[in-house]
Each structure stands twice: as structure tokens, then as C-alpha cells.
Amino acid sequence: MSGPAPPTRPGLPWRLASAAVMGSVGALSRGFLYGLNNVEVTGLSNLLRVLDRRKDVENRQRGLLTVCNHVAVLDDPLIWGILPLRYAVNVENLRWGLGAHDICFKNKFTTTFFSLGQVLPTHRNWHSPHGGIHQPTMTQALKLLSSPREGDGPEPPFFSTDGKDSHMAPAAYTANRNAWIHVFPEACCHQNPDSTLRYFKWGISRLILESDPAPEFIPMFVHGTQHIMPEERGWPRWAPRVGKRFRMVIGEPTDVDKVFGHHRAAWRRLVDKGDADLLRDGQEAVQLRIDVARAVRDEIEKLRESMGLKPEEDETAALAETWAKEPNKRKFRSPVDGSLINRH
Template sequence: MSSRASSPTSEMPPLQPSLPQRMTSSLVMGVTAGLSRLFIYGLNSVEVTGLERFLDILDKRKDVDKRQRGLITVCNHVSVFDDPIMWGVLPFAFHFNPSNHRWSLGAHDICFKNAFLNAFFSAGQVLPTYRLQHSPHGGLFQPTVPQAIKLLSSRPFLQPGTSGKALEDETSISGLPPIYTQNRYSWVHVFPEACVHQHPKMFMRYFKWGVSRMILESEPMPDVLPIFIDGTQHMMSENREWPRFLPRFGVKFRVAFGEPVDTQKIFGDVRARWQELVRREQSKSQVPQALGELPDELKYGDEAVKLRIEVARRVRDEVLKVRASLNYPDEEPRELELAETWRGEPGKDRFKSNVDASLVNKRQ
């Protein structure tokens, strides 16, 4: 075991990545976002609402030392093109500062399958997400989720007396970046549907519980801002023919940035119940847990599961509010928000759903 794993509190995280790493990230993120902006504004029509409000939030987060909490943005997911295309609506000035740009989650078996892609997506602040059908590391309790929780939080990540097992496990998984002091209270973007879902009326699937963990376990509770997008499903339709790798253009692209969620009002009660559950479990074991490290009862216990379900439902409702502001028809039926509604779908990467006839791509 390394000295870092055996004595997790003996060293402070480094301040920031090396200068070459910072320059590479700035270049990769800036050029990618610039190309995205040129594509959507040069070859499509664009409608953006709430952008000034969102830019004001980012402006206030420029100074890392003045940040008071992390930021989670949540959005529906309608194409493999959503990220980075959706960030093309941000002005160029916002793309060359990785410390004030989003971290996102990308499929490990696609985004990190070779050395070049690993380097590119790591520089682009993408965390490798493992899927159970492709990796034994997949699922809600994979190392990527604690990594996102730490990015959203402040230090210390490990409490005195902690064994450091979580840190050791995480560093054994390729693709996870180290945590730097500069990354405290970061911005993490999540597509909680966790797969592309193309429905003609822009209905959404249920939201998976990774976002619930981030809201319940990050310290302090992060800010949450919902977003709704429409149009990229026509740029990269799941039933497109050859050449599949080329995006289509001449599309109306819509992005709506919602109001920041009143997190205490919306999530305060469930977070208080979660914290009480954590206190009960720690009183039994008398062992402090690392941030993001959970005993079995907090992973699989009935109360913990219920709390994650409730948080995911409330997050989805916040995205639905933004959807409603764009005058889309109400969802039908409301059972679309429940995981069990979707359990009978085919066990394939790409398929037409037998639940709502949408086109689904889980390989993205």
C-alpha cells in the first residue's frame, strides 16, 4: 500500500495541475467549445433562454477562494452530441478557464478505450463512468461517483482515523484524475437519464441515482441548476443513416437555463434524513467514513434507497419546470419518472423502447 493510501491525512492535495496540464486542458476545452459554437451558430438556428443568469453564476465562481459550494447542472439527454455542443452557447471567454468549467461523466469503454482518447477526455475534464454491461466497476457505487462528490466539496475529503481504503480503491482505477485544491467546489454536469433518449414529444426517462448521491453526500450541499435542451436529436438522430459519424445541420437548437434551485427548500428535508441515517451508522461502527465512502447499510438499506429515489424524483421535477417554460406538452404518464416503468426494455445498447417508443442509446 502506498504511503498516500496508508496515511491519507498526512499530505495536503497539490494546489493545481502542472502548467503543461493546465495549458492542455485550456486548449482542448477552448477549441472544442469554439468549434461547437461555430457549428451551432454558423449552420443552425439557436434559441437560448436564461443565459445571462447562468453567466452571472459562472462570473461569481471565477475566484476559487470565494466559492462557498459546488455547482451541479442537470439536463435531459437527447443525443451523443449534447456535450460539448450545448456549451457552444457560452461566449468564447468562458471556455479557456478549466477551473471554472464543467466536469462531466463519459463512458469509460468509449471515451477512455485507448491512450489518445484517455488523454483527450481527461484534458477535457471528463470523468470515466463505468457501465455494468461493460465493466465490473460499474454501478451506483463505482469510484467515479465519490470523485464527483469530492469535486463538488471542500477539503478535508478524509476524516482523521479513516483507513483510506476508498482512496486506494479509486487510485487503482484508470482515468480518474487526482484531486487538486483548485478543484474545490467545482461545477459537475450530469445527464441523469444516463443514456440518450429521443422522444418525439421530448418526454424524459427516470433519473438515475448518481445525482442523488452528489446532492446528499457532498459537503456542503451544492447548488443545483436545471437545463433543458432540444435539437441535437435532429443533428445526431439515432436512426440516421450513413455517414452516421457526421452531424446534420439546418436544425433549430434550443437551450433553456433554469433558475437556481432553492436547495434547502427542495432537498433540505431529505438531506437531513440522510445525515441522521449517516450518524446512526457511524455510531454503530465508531469509524469515520471518507467522503463518498459508504457502509453497506448506507448503500443498500431500504431507507437509503428511498432517499435516493426521492431526490432523483425532485431533481427531475426541476428539469420538468424548465421544459414546461418552453411550452412542451405535459408528460404522460407520470410513471415515466419511476425506474420500474423501464425494467422491461430490451437488454441492448441501442433499441426502440417498448415503454414510450423512443429511440434509446445506452452506448454513449
């Protein structure tokens, strides 16, 4: 005898509140970008074409994974001001993001606001012992990106990030599956004069290797928000600057299997061995995550150079160990490349 069917959507009050948050923030972001700055977006049709195809939730066959560099504290939501307003209120066709638990979820008000804004509470190793790529939030992100598996029962309606808190589990609702997940794999604001990239953290590798089925993949590169919210800005520090040049390049959508198919095949071979410890910490699994994160970074680097920015000269910048010498501080000037870092 089969169990109860999973719920399709959150209740109407939650959906209306989420549409109000997402719609108002989207409208403010678009108004600020296009009304007070100079905007150049290349490849916007690449993203809109995919979103148009994904409007019918019931007919989605897979998720969407977008990836971008991170240069300013307002990158999200500001970069989504590029979307025409008709997209801003269809919350089931908008991105889910990962937000810092210690900032976005530090009290009841911010927790409610960012949850309605489709942000998942994420612990970071810099600030919390509950961080890392195996934290419960990553499980939620993977489920959102993937299709429900046949025979699975209803998902728990809530989840905890640390054994003490409680958050609504968006993956419990079938309309949220095969979702759009957006990731900033640098995981901190990196303001470098040449707009170079840091290494990409391995959470992006989990989303690529373990999602089922393989999602569509769209790389992006943003340039200019570091001038809108420069780390060395003076008073009023809270205010974004205006009259700046904002540029964004959006790559062609492709199937993750076309770019990372051999990595995913290697992962499935590891899964078939049935050793949980091997999947978590085994040398092959770790190397796969390193390789995938670097391959994703290479896709973003191509877009960066397409803007006419200086090609990367230091190949070791893609390696985590290169950046290990940085201090465990929230804000600092990196000893690696002299960039301004904000682990906001």
C-alpha cells in the first residue's frame, strides 16, 4: 500500500509572501541597474530561453544550474535585475541560492525574509563547525536540483542545519524539484583590479556529480558590481554607488553531461562500490571534486576573457592550497593576489 503523496506546494500565504519578496526585490534591482547605471548584458537570451521553456513546472524534466563569479556583497540580488519584470514574480521559475547562515539567518526576521527569497541557510567553515560540503543544506540543494525518485516517500517538511534550528524544507514540495540553483563557488567577494578568479569550492562539484538527472548548465561572468559596492567605499558605506558600468556575460546553456559527463560516470562507478566512506572522503572522490570545480572555473574564465579582460597568468590560482595562506578573517587584503576579500 503506497503512502500519502508528497505535497505539491507550500500554502497560499507563503506563496503570496514569497512572490511579494521576490517581485519587489527584483523590481528594485532592475530599477537600480537600468535607472542609475550603464548596463551591458551579453547572452541574456540564453538564460531567458531556458526560463521560458521551464515555465510549466509540471513538465520540467531536469533542473537548471547557473554559476557566476562573486565580486560584491550585492551580487545577489542585484545581478537578477537583468531579468525583465515579467519573470520577477514567478517564484517557481526563479533561482534558489545559498546564503550565509551567520548573516542571512541570524534572527527570526532575516530568516523569514531570506527563506521567502528562496535562499538556503549555509554554514561556512570560516565561521561555523557545521560548514562543509556535506552539511544538510547541500542535501536540500541537491534534492531541489534533482527529480523526485520513484518510490520515495514524502520528504520531511523541515530540516535542521545544526541539530538545533529548524527551517522549512523546500525539497518537500514537488513543484520545487528540478529547480534552478545558482551558486557563487568562490564563496566570498573577491575584488581584484584584473577581475581574476579565486579557486572554486567543492560544493559546486557535489551539485554536478550527484544531481539526478543531469541539469542544464549556464556559466556567467559579472563585472562592475565591485564599483557599485567597492570594499574600500567610504561614507555612506551602506549605499551602493551609481553611474557605474555594469557588464555581464551569460554563456550558452548546455547539458551537464556534455561538459562533465566523464566526471559523472566516474562518480557513478564509485557509487556502485557501495562504500559511503569512500564517497565522502576517499581519494578518488576528493580528486573528482577538485577536477570538477576546476573545470567549472575554466568555463567562467572563458567568459571573463571574452570581455577583453587580461588572460589569467597564474595557473595555481585555481588550486585551494594557493589560497590556504590567507588569514581567517572576515575582511582582509589577500596575500595571494592583493585583492580585497569580504567573507560576508
